[in-house]
Amino acid sequence: MNDVTIVLCAKAVRTLCYGYLGVLFPVYVVEHGLPSAGLGVAVTLTLASTAAFTFAARRPAARSGPRPVLMALSVAIVASAMLFLATDHVAAIVLAAMLGNLAVGIGEAGPFLALEQVVVSRGVERDDLARTMSVYNLVGYISAAAGSALVARWLRTPSTLFLLFLCSGLAQLALYSQLRHRAPDADVHENAGPPRSGPLVRRLGALFALDSLAGGLVVQSLLAHWFRVRFGLSVDALFIVFGTTQLLSGLSLLVAPWLSRRLGLVNTMVFSHLISNLFLIGVAVAPAAPVAIGLLFARHLLSQIDVPTRQTFLMLVVPDDERESAATFTTMTRTVAQACSPMVAGWAMHGAWLAAPLIAGGALKIVYDLALWMMIRRAEDAARTPGAP
Numbered sequence: 001m002n003d004v005t006i007v008l009c010a011k012a013v014r015t016l017c018y019g020y021l022g023v024l025f026p027v028y029v030v031e032h033g034l035p036s037a038g039l040g041v042a043v044t045l046t047l048a049s050t051a052a053f054t055f056a057a058r059r060p061a062a063r064s065g066p067r068p069v070l071m072a073l074s075v076a077i078v079a080s081a082m083l084f085l086a087t088d089h090v091a092a093i094v095l096a097a098m099l100g101n102l103a104v105g106i107g108e109a110g111p112f113l114a115l116e117q118v119v120v121s122r123g124v125e126r127d128d129l130a131r132t133m134s135v136y137n138l139v140g141y142i143s144a145a146a147g148s149a150l151v152a153r154w155l156r157t158p159s160t161l162f163l164l165f166l167c168s169g170l171a172q173l174a175l176y177s178q179l180r181h182r183a184p185d186a187d188v189h190e191n192a193g194p195p196r197s198g199p200l201v202r203r204l205g206a207l208f209a210l211d212s213l214a215g216g217l218v219v220q221s222l223l224a225h226w227f228r229v230r231f232g233l234s235v236d237a238l239f240i241v242f243g244t245t246q247l248l249s250g251l252s253l254l255v256a257p258w259l260s261r262r263l264g265l266v267n268t269m270v271f272s273h274l275i276s277n278l279f280l281i282g283v284a285v286a287p288a289a290p291v292a293i294g295l296l297f298a299r300h301l302l303s304q305i306d307v308p309t310r311q312t313f314l315m316l317v318v319p320d321d322e323r324e325s326a327a328t329f330t331t332m333t334r335t336v337a338q339a340c341s342p343m344v345a346g347w348a349m350h351g352a353w354l355a356a357p358l359i360a361g362g363a364l365k366i367v368y369d370l371a372l373w374m375m376i377r378r379a380e381d382a383a384r385t386p387g388a389p
Helices: 003-031 036-064 066-086 090-099 111-123 126-153 158-176 186-191 198-218 220-231 235-253 256-263 265-285 289-302 306-317 320-339 342-351 356-384
Strands: none
Touching: 003 036, 003 090, 003 111, 003 126, 003 158, 003 220, 003 235, 036 066, 036 090, 036 111, 036 220, 036 320, 036 342, 066 090, 066 111, 066 158, 111 126, 111 306, 111 320, 126 235, 126 256, 126 306, 198 220, 198 306, 198 320, 198 342, 198 356, 220 235, 220 289, 220 342, 220 356, 235 289, 256 265, 256 306, 265 289, 265 306, 265 356, 306 320, 342 356
16 A cells, blocks of 8 residues: 555544544543533643644654654553553543543644645645545545444444444554655755745644634534533434534545635635634524534535645645654644633533524634635745745
8 A cells, every 4th residue: 555545544543433533522521520621621621631642753754754753652542442441530531531632623723734735745746735634634524424333323332432443443553554664865854944834834833723723612512512412412313413414524625725826825724714713603693403514514524625725735835854743743833722712612602602602613713714815825926926035
């Protein structure tokens, strides 16, 4: 298998488990005695751990390439699953989620995503990158949807689900060991000086952080809790709803390459995302469960179109030898910012206005969309100005 195929297979087996664990996790810890306010803290800790793993991966990946870091992260998933299987104490459950880089939102963030997109970007031609990134993300969403459907239809015992998570970690370890070893030239890293793309990457990282700060208010685990409290949906209904959102998010990715060729990467990133966030605000004020679910589905038909275009944009605007650094830095800023929000959202859902996190999240994401569009348009105008640096 080539590197891109290996990454797609690893993505599939990992997100199959993340698809059901992201929904199971809030229900499981609440059933074991964690209050709603504590759920926000648990999600924050899980995201903070993912950010820490991403930060820790940055220098080793830049020095030795993605393969050894991805293998080490697979070992962490195995340890996480073993901890899930060994105890049902709330603190241990949260620790296991932290160790396993558990995806608590729709889609995936963290060190796996950062390093796998680097592998993909090096495995395809420039003109095929947007399409391949769409396929990469599509595999993740379809696998996550299949994971949710698997639980809703056949598997109900947590121990069985955690055992499947263990098997996925072992499968990823075997797959990543087959990646071509790519160690960047030591002389390049020692003598190159500061990253050439540093200022741009820092600006993009700040904007991506704003988007994720807003996203942390509405991660999948908290949305599942919101639907359960607001409309009384059963656990089975939650698996069906969020399995469908994963599938719709995946289908939206099929549109991304087509739109980006016609509208450009930036316009595709911004405007699809902006409209989807208007739907998110609509979910917050929906009077009944069918209306809220319909608006949520509409949101996910659009919300992920920006994902492969954003990843492609980042991989194309930085030199190849800085891709690990750029990907891990922007992913880390996204995850750190996202980790700050669930605690606030959990508190709001528990003691203030239940819909407040959804409205605030949608509004902040719209601010991000407009700020990103203006920043890149200014940069393009400056580049076209005679005598511009």
